[in-house]
Amino acid sequence: MNLEMLDEIMRTYGYEESGVVAMLQDIQRKERYVPEAELRLVAERVGIPASRVYGLATFYRSFSLKPRGEHIINVCLGTACHVRGGARVMDKFTRDIGIQPGETTPDGKVTIEPVRCVGCCGLAPVVVVDEEVHGKMNQKKVSRIVEECRGVHREGVQA
Protein backbone atom coordinates (compact mmCIF):
# COMPACT_ATOMS: atom_id res chain seq x y z
CA MET A 1 0.00 0.00 0.00
CA ASN A 2 1.40 3.39 -0.89
CA LEU A 3 1.76 6.11 1.70
CA GLU A 4 -0.98 8.38 0.35
CA MET A 5 -3.51 5.57 0.49
CA LEU A 6 -2.55 4.70 4.07
CA ASP A 7 -2.58 8.35 5.02
CA GLU A 8 -6.04 8.78 3.57
CA ILE A 9 -7.29 5.85 5.63
CA MET A 10 -5.81 7.30 8.78
CA ARG A 11 -7.19 10.76 7.98
CA THR A 12 -10.70 9.30 7.61
CA TYR A 13 -10.55 8.42 11.29
CA GLY A 14 -8.79 11.60 12.34
CA TYR A 15 -5.58 9.81 13.37
CA GLU A 16 -7.48 8.96 16.58
CA GLU A 17 -6.67 6.02 18.79
CA SER A 18 -10.37 5.12 18.81
CA GLY A 19 -10.22 4.63 15.06
CA VAL A 20 -7.36 2.15 14.96
CA VAL A 21 -9.55 -0.95 14.58
CA ALA A 22 -11.40 0.72 11.69
CA MET A 23 -8.06 1.68 10.10
CA LEU A 24 -6.82 -1.89 10.32
CA GLN A 25 -10.10 -3.08 8.79
CA ASP A 26 -9.69 -0.69 5.86
CA ILE A 27 -6.09 -1.75 5.36
CA GLN A 28 -7.12 -5.38 5.39
CA ARG A 29 -9.93 -4.73 2.92
CA LYS A 30 -7.37 -3.35 0.47
CA GLU A 31 -4.48 -5.74 1.12
CA ARG A 32 -6.44 -8.80 2.33
CA TYR A 33 -4.16 -8.78 5.38
CA VAL A 34 -2.46 -6.28 7.68
CA PRO A 35 1.18 -5.93 6.67
CA GLU A 36 3.74 -5.23 9.38
CA ALA A 37 4.95 -1.98 7.80
CA GLU A 38 1.40 -0.55 7.71
CA LEU A 39 0.77 -1.63 11.28
CA ARG A 40 3.93 0.05 12.50
CA LEU A 41 3.08 3.22 10.58
CA VAL A 42 -0.40 3.38 12.07
CA ALA A 43 1.14 3.10 15.54
CA GLU A 44 3.62 5.85 14.76
CA ARG A 45 1.17 8.30 13.21
CA VAL A 46 -1.60 7.76 15.74
CA GLY A 47 0.98 8.02 18.48
CA ILE A 48 0.42 4.77 20.34
CA PRO A 49 2.94 2.00 21.05
CA ALA A 50 3.49 -0.59 18.33
CA SER A 51 3.07 -3.25 21.02
CA ARG A 52 -0.49 -2.12 21.62
CA VAL A 53 -1.45 -2.11 17.94
CA TYR A 54 0.12 -5.55 17.61
CA GLY A 55 -1.87 -6.72 20.63
CA LEU A 56 -5.03 -5.35 19.06
CA ALA A 57 -4.37 -6.91 15.66
CA THR A 58 -3.68 -10.32 17.21
CA PHE A 59 -6.65 -10.09 19.59
CA TYR A 60 -9.25 -10.10 16.81
CA ARG A 61 -9.32 -13.24 14.72
CA SER A 62 -10.63 -11.30 11.75
CA PHE A 63 -7.25 -9.63 11.29
CA SER A 64 -4.58 -11.59 9.51
CA LEU A 65 -0.92 -10.67 9.75
CA LYS A 66 -0.01 -13.18 7.07
CA PRO A 67 -0.66 -12.56 3.38
CA ARG A 68 -3.87 -14.23 2.21
CA GLY A 69 -5.12 -15.50 -1.12
CA GLU A 70 -7.25 -13.74 -3.71
CA HIS A 71 -10.17 -15.89 -2.62
CA ILE A 72 -10.83 -16.46 1.05
CA ILE A 73 -12.95 -19.46 1.95
CA ASN A 74 -14.31 -19.27 5.48
CA VAL A 75 -15.67 -22.59 6.66
CA CYS A 76 -17.90 -22.29 9.72
CA LEU A 77 -17.10 -24.71 12.52
CA GLY A 78 -19.41 -23.13 15.08
CA THR A 79 -21.80 -25.22 17.15
CA ALA A 80 -24.67 -25.47 14.67
CA CYS A 81 -22.38 -26.08 11.70
CA HIS A 82 -20.38 -28.58 13.73
CA VAL A 83 -23.55 -30.54 14.43
CA ARG A 84 -24.54 -30.45 10.76
CA GLY A 85 -21.20 -31.64 9.45
CA GLY A 86 -19.03 -28.53 9.15
CA ALA A 87 -15.92 -30.62 9.76
CA ARG A 88 -16.71 -32.80 6.73
CA VAL A 89 -17.14 -29.68 4.60
CA MET A 90 -13.75 -28.45 5.82
CA ASP A 91 -12.21 -31.87 5.06
CA LYS A 92 -13.48 -31.77 1.51
CA PHE A 93 -12.09 -28.24 0.96
CA THR A 94 -8.66 -29.08 2.33
CA ARG A 95 -8.51 -32.30 0.29
CA ASP A 96 -9.67 -30.68 -2.96
CA ILE A 97 -7.45 -27.64 -2.69
CA GLY A 98 -4.54 -29.40 -1.03
CA ILE A 99 -3.85 -27.04 1.88
CA GLN A 100 -4.62 -27.08 5.59
CA PRO A 101 -7.01 -24.67 7.39
CA GLY A 102 -5.29 -21.31 7.86
CA GLU A 103 -3.01 -21.86 4.89
CA THR A 104 -2.80 -20.20 1.49
CA THR A 105 -2.02 -21.99 -1.76
CA PRO A 106 1.60 -21.41 -2.85
CA ASP A 107 0.39 -19.39 -5.85
CA GLY A 108 -1.52 -17.05 -3.53
CA LYS A 109 -4.94 -17.73 -5.04
CA VAL A 110 -6.94 -19.37 -2.25
CA THR A 111 -6.94 -19.24 1.55
CA ILE A 112 -8.99 -21.57 3.72
CA GLU A 113 -9.86 -20.39 7.21
CA PRO A 114 -12.09 -21.80 9.90
CA VAL A 115 -14.54 -19.40 11.57
CA ARG A 116 -16.71 -19.77 14.65
CA CYS A 117 -20.24 -18.85 13.67
CA VAL A 118 -21.12 -16.30 11.01
CA GLY A 119 -24.57 -15.69 12.49
CA CYS A 120 -26.87 -17.65 10.20
CA CYS A 121 -27.07 -21.01 11.93
CA GLY A 122 -30.35 -21.81 10.18
CA LEU A 123 -28.30 -22.33 7.01
CA ALA A 124 -25.80 -24.70 8.64
CA PRO A 125 -23.34 -25.89 7.53
CA VAL A 126 -22.26 -22.49 6.23
CA VAL A 127 -19.32 -21.39 4.10
CA VAL A 128 -18.48 -17.76 3.32
CA VAL A 129 -16.49 -17.19 0.14
CA ASP A 130 -15.22 -13.64 -0.34
CA GLU A 131 -18.06 -12.29 1.84
CA GLU A 132 -20.69 -14.27 -0.08
CA VAL A 133 -22.64 -16.70 2.11
CA HIS A 134 -23.26 -20.26 0.94
CA GLY A 135 -25.71 -22.18 3.15
CA LYS A 136 -26.71 -25.84 3.56
CA MET A 137 -23.38 -27.00 2.21
CA ASN A 138 -22.77 -30.48 0.90
CA GLN A 139 -19.93 -32.24 -0.89
CA LYS A 140 -21.27 -31.29 -4.31
CA LYS A 141 -21.53 -27.61 -3.41
CA VAL A 142 -17.97 -27.70 -2.13
CA SER A 143 -16.80 -29.01 -5.49
CA ARG A 144 -18.69 -26.25 -7.26
CA ILE A 145 -17.11 -23.55 -5.06
CA VAL A 146 -13.65 -24.97 -5.63
CA GLU A 147 -14.36 -25.01 -9.38
CA GLU A 148 -15.51 -21.41 -9.25
CA CYS A 149 -12.43 -20.27 -7.34
CA ARG A 150 -10.34 -22.09 -9.89
CA GLY A 151 -12.45 -20.99 -12.83
CA VAL A 152 -11.35 -17.41 -12.43
CA HIS A 153 -7.72 -18.39 -12.13
CA ARG A 154 -7.69 -21.85 -13.64
CA GLU A 155 -4.11 -21.67 -14.78
CA GLY A 156 -2.76 -20.93 -11.29
CA VAL A 157 -4.45 -23.28 -8.85
CA GLN A 158 -2.92 -26.65 -8.20
CA ALA A 159 -5.05 -29.76 -8.42
Add this chain to the structure above:
Amino acid sequence: MAKLIVDGKEIEARDGRTLLPVLRGIGVRIPTLCFHEAVSPYGACRLCLVEVTAGKRTLLAASCMYPVAEGLVVKTASERVIRARRMVAELLLARCPGVPRVREIAGELGVQASRFPQRDERCVLCGLCVRGCAEIAGVHAIDFASRGVYMDLAPPFHRASETCVGCTTCVTLCPTGCLDPLDFRMPPSRHRFSETRPAAGCTLCASESFRSDHGH
Protein backbone atom coordinates in the same frame (compact mmCIF):
# COMPACT_ATOMS: atom_id res chain seq x y z
CA MET B 1 -12.01 9.30 55.58
CA ALA B 2 -14.50 6.49 55.24
CA LYS B 3 -15.67 4.09 57.92
CA LEU B 4 -15.92 0.45 56.94
CA ILE B 5 -16.32 -2.84 58.71
CA VAL B 6 -13.69 -5.49 58.09
CA ASP B 7 -14.30 -8.94 59.54
CA GLY B 8 -16.59 -7.43 62.18
CA LYS B 9 -14.21 -4.65 63.22
CA GLU B 10 -14.78 -1.03 62.35
CA ILE B 11 -11.86 0.73 60.71
CA GLU B 12 -11.20 4.03 59.01
CA ALA B 13 -9.57 4.42 55.63
CA ARG B 14 -8.73 7.32 53.38
CA ASP B 15 -11.05 7.83 50.40
CA GLY B 16 -9.48 7.12 47.05
CA ARG B 17 -7.55 4.08 48.19
CA THR B 18 -8.44 0.57 47.17
CA LEU B 19 -9.28 -2.17 49.65
CA LEU B 20 -6.15 -4.30 49.30
CA PRO B 21 -3.54 -1.90 50.73
CA VAL B 22 -6.00 -0.90 53.48
CA LEU B 23 -6.59 -4.54 54.44
CA ARG B 24 -2.91 -5.37 54.34
CA GLY B 25 -2.27 -2.26 56.42
CA ILE B 26 -4.32 -3.68 59.29
CA GLY B 27 -2.54 -7.00 59.04
CA VAL B 28 -4.91 -9.09 56.92
CA ARG B 29 -3.03 -11.64 54.85
CA ILE B 30 -4.16 -11.61 51.23
CA PRO B 31 -2.35 -13.48 48.49
CA THR B 32 -1.67 -11.72 45.18
CA LEU B 33 0.27 -12.33 41.98
CA CYS B 34 -0.69 -9.43 39.73
CA PHE B 35 -0.45 -6.63 42.30
CA HIS B 36 2.51 -4.34 42.78
CA GLU B 37 2.53 -1.02 44.62
CA ALA B 38 4.61 0.63 41.92
CA VAL B 39 2.08 0.21 39.12
CA SER B 40 -1.67 0.56 38.72
CA PRO B 41 -3.83 -2.38 39.81
CA TYR B 42 -5.21 -4.68 37.16
CA GLY B 43 -7.40 -7.32 38.83
CA ALA B 44 -6.04 -10.16 36.74
CA CYS B 45 -5.07 -12.92 39.15
CA ARG B 46 -8.27 -12.88 41.25
CA LEU B 47 -6.39 -14.17 44.29
CA CYS B 48 -7.20 -11.06 46.34
CA LEU B 49 -10.97 -11.67 46.17
CA VAL B 50 -12.95 -10.57 49.21
CA GLU B 51 -16.64 -10.49 49.98
CA VAL B 52 -17.95 -6.94 49.87
CA THR B 53 -21.39 -5.81 50.98
CA ALA B 54 -22.30 -2.38 49.69
CA GLY B 55 -25.87 -1.48 50.62
CA LYS B 56 -28.03 -4.50 49.80
CA ARG B 57 -25.61 -6.09 47.35
CA THR B 58 -22.99 -8.61 48.34
CA LEU B 59 -20.41 -9.67 45.82
CA LEU B 60 -16.96 -11.15 45.44
CA ALA B 61 -14.65 -8.38 44.37
CA ALA B 62 -10.95 -8.10 43.60
CA SER B 63 -9.79 -6.04 46.55
CA CYS B 64 -6.90 -4.56 44.56
CA MET B 65 -9.40 -2.74 42.33
CA TYR B 66 -12.28 -2.04 44.75
CA PRO B 67 -12.35 1.55 46.01
CA VAL B 68 -12.85 2.29 49.68
CA ALA B 69 -16.32 3.69 50.44
CA GLU B 70 -18.32 4.68 53.47
CA GLY B 71 -20.26 1.83 55.04
CA LEU B 72 -18.71 -1.10 53.20
CA VAL B 73 -18.80 -4.42 54.98
CA VAL B 74 -15.85 -6.58 54.01
CA LYS B 75 -15.22 -10.22 54.79
CA THR B 76 -11.70 -11.37 54.02
CA ALA B 77 -11.88 -14.99 55.09
CA SER B 78 -15.49 -16.13 54.76
CA GLU B 79 -16.17 -19.60 53.44
CA ARG B 80 -17.21 -18.13 50.10
CA VAL B 81 -13.95 -16.18 49.83
CA ILE B 82 -11.79 -19.15 50.73
CA ARG B 83 -13.63 -21.40 48.29
CA ALA B 84 -13.20 -18.89 45.46
CA ARG B 85 -9.51 -18.38 46.21
CA ARG B 86 -8.92 -22.12 46.31
CA MET B 87 -10.51 -22.46 42.89
CA VAL B 88 -8.31 -19.69 41.52
CA ALA B 89 -5.26 -21.34 43.04
CA GLU B 90 -6.23 -24.68 41.55
CA LEU B 91 -6.59 -23.17 38.09
CA LEU B 92 -3.25 -21.37 38.42
CA LEU B 93 -1.63 -24.58 39.62
CA ALA B 94 -2.95 -26.41 36.56
CA ARG B 95 -1.45 -23.79 34.28
CA CYS B 96 1.88 -23.36 36.10
CA PRO B 97 2.63 -26.48 38.15
CA GLY B 98 6.35 -25.74 38.08
CA VAL B 99 6.31 -22.17 39.38
CA PRO B 100 7.43 -21.97 43.03
CA ARG B 101 5.40 -18.83 43.83
CA VAL B 102 2.21 -20.42 42.51
CA ARG B 103 2.85 -23.63 44.47
CA GLU B 104 3.50 -21.60 47.59
CA ILE B 105 0.26 -19.63 47.28
CA ALA B 106 -1.71 -22.79 46.52
CA GLY B 107 -0.12 -24.52 49.50
CA GLU B 108 -1.06 -21.69 51.84
CA LEU B 109 -4.66 -22.04 50.68
CA GLY B 110 -4.54 -25.78 51.27
CA VAL B 111 -4.52 -26.72 47.59
CA GLN B 112 -2.05 -29.54 46.97
CA ALA B 113 -3.11 -30.77 43.56
CA SER B 114 -5.24 -29.56 40.68
CA ARG B 115 -8.14 -31.46 39.15
CA PHE B 116 -7.70 -29.67 35.83
CA PRO B 117 -5.60 -30.75 32.85
CA GLN B 118 -2.04 -29.60 33.46
CA ARG B 119 -0.01 -27.33 31.26
CA ASP B 120 3.56 -26.34 31.82
CA GLU B 121 3.53 -22.56 31.58
CA ARG B 122 5.72 -20.18 33.52
CA CYS B 123 3.65 -17.06 32.82
CA VAL B 124 0.36 -16.42 34.65
CA LEU B 125 -0.56 -13.48 32.35
CA CYS B 126 -0.70 -11.09 35.30
CA GLY B 127 0.43 -8.21 33.09
CA LEU B 128 2.85 -6.74 35.66
CA CYS B 129 5.58 -6.60 33.02
CA VAL B 130 3.26 -4.74 30.63
CA ARG B 131 2.33 -2.18 33.25
CA GLY B 132 5.91 -1.82 34.45
CA CYS B 133 7.14 -1.28 30.92
CA ALA B 134 4.46 1.30 30.23
CA GLU B 135 4.22 3.10 33.56
CA ILE B 136 7.75 2.88 34.97
CA ALA B 137 10.01 2.55 31.95
CA GLY B 138 7.54 4.42 29.75
CA VAL B 139 8.47 2.57 26.58
CA HIS B 140 5.60 0.10 25.99
CA ALA B 141 7.95 -2.49 24.56
CA ILE B 142 5.66 -5.43 25.36
CA ASP B 143 1.97 -6.04 25.56
CA PHE B 144 -0.51 -8.89 25.52
CA ALA B 145 -0.79 -10.58 22.15
CA SER B 146 -3.51 -12.91 20.87
CA ARG B 147 -6.43 -13.98 23.01
CA GLY B 148 -7.88 -16.66 25.22
CA VAL B 149 -5.81 -19.83 25.50
CA TYR B 150 -3.38 -18.45 22.92
CA MET B 151 -2.69 -15.24 24.83
CA ASP B 152 0.90 -14.46 25.63
CA LEU B 153 3.17 -11.49 26.26
CA ALA B 154 5.29 -10.26 23.44
CA PRO B 155 7.07 -7.35 21.83
CA PRO B 156 5.54 -6.31 18.50
CA PHE B 157 5.59 -9.14 15.96
CA HIS B 158 7.21 -11.45 18.49
CA ARG B 159 10.61 -10.05 17.63
CA ALA B 160 13.20 -8.10 19.61
CA SER B 161 11.60 -4.77 20.46
CA GLU B 162 12.86 -1.55 18.94
CA THR B 163 11.77 0.51 21.91
CA CYS B 164 13.06 -1.71 24.73
CA VAL B 165 15.86 0.00 26.63
CA GLY B 166 16.89 -3.13 28.47
CA CYS B 167 15.99 -1.75 31.90
CA THR B 168 14.69 -5.16 33.11
CA THR B 169 11.82 -3.56 35.01
CA CYS B 170 9.65 -6.34 33.60
CA VAL B 171 12.03 -8.99 34.88
CA THR B 172 12.05 -7.41 38.35
CA LEU B 173 8.26 -7.20 38.55
CA CYS B 174 7.52 -10.70 37.20
CA PRO B 175 6.14 -12.81 40.07
CA THR B 176 6.93 -16.13 38.42
CA GLY B 177 10.40 -15.46 37.04
CA CYS B 178 9.37 -16.37 33.53
CA LEU B 179 10.97 -13.42 31.75
CA ASP B 180 14.33 -13.44 30.07
CA PRO B 181 15.33 -9.90 29.12
CA LEU B 182 17.09 -11.30 26.07
CA ASP B 183 13.66 -12.13 24.64
CA PHE B 184 12.77 -8.49 24.23
CA ARG B 185 16.00 -6.70 23.62
CA MET B 186 17.62 -5.23 20.58
CA PRO B 187 20.54 -7.21 19.24
CA PRO B 188 23.17 -6.15 21.77
CA SER B 189 25.91 -4.04 20.28
CA ARG B 190 27.71 -0.84 21.10
CA HIS B 191 28.84 1.86 18.74
CA ARG B 192 32.33 3.06 19.46
CA PHE B 193 35.27 4.50 17.52
CA SER B 194 33.39 4.17 14.25
CA GLU B 195 33.05 0.44 14.48
CA THR B 196 30.36 -1.70 15.92
CA ARG B 197 31.37 -4.40 18.36
CA PRO B 198 29.28 -6.96 20.10
CA ALA B 199 28.82 -5.84 23.70
CA ALA B 200 30.18 -7.94 26.50
CA GLY B 201 27.03 -7.28 28.43
CA CYS B 202 26.17 -6.98 32.08
CA THR B 203 23.58 -9.61 32.91
CA LEU B 204 22.17 -7.52 35.75
CA CYS B 205 21.56 -4.12 34.27
CA ALA B 206 21.47 -5.08 30.60
CA SER B 207 23.54 -2.03 29.80
CA GLU B 208 24.70 -3.40 26.48
CA SER B 209 21.42 -2.64 24.81
CA PHE B 210 22.61 0.60 23.26
CA ARG B 211 21.24 1.22 19.85
CA SER B 212 23.67 0.76 17.07
CA ASP B 213 23.94 3.40 14.38
CA HIS B 214 24.39 0.71 11.81
CA GLY B 215 20.81 -0.16 11.25
CA HIS B 216 20.18 -2.91 13.75
